[in-house]
Amino acid sequence: MVRQDLRALLLLIAGFTVWSLAFVVLYGLQAIGCAYGWPNHRWLLIGAYVASLIPLAWLAMGKPVREGEPTTTLSIAAVWANRAALGAGILVFLPVTFVSACI
Template identity: 40%
Template structure:
């Protein structure tokens, strides 16, 4: 992997990949949630109550969302400590935007009916 110099600091290809990391995790959450919604609805998981009032469908979708939110939050935390380069600063803000987009886009799994 080659690297370029920007203001005397080396920037590797890995730094450039960090710019898309947050929304890559968001996309993985999007695919996983919709795939498991289809599987759960096909197998009737919305009718299997696990805890008081919590169905298997809502529980597994909440777990998927929690794992992905944790991954994006960890990325934001790691990038927050290393914002001295332009690309790392841009990656931090992109990851923060991905975290906000994830919360906004996927929060309805807690209140809407998973299957119609």
């Protein structure tokens, strides 16, 4: 029970923690790439965007509990939070695919 609760608590913040890290990385790549005139800057940003969505999708689609474990308040809240984090990741980072990066 303790292990399940601990896993649910960690899952509750996991999605948005990944989202925050992706936010920092993308914002940093955008700023540094512009400052130093990186070639293929756009593709690098898109690559980072896609890479950030993989763990977010994994967290959002994963089962909240393991086989034989009961569904709990925290595990359900964790699923919803992780799905929200995936949605936030798709929407907030989408502009890297089409918006001018350095102007």
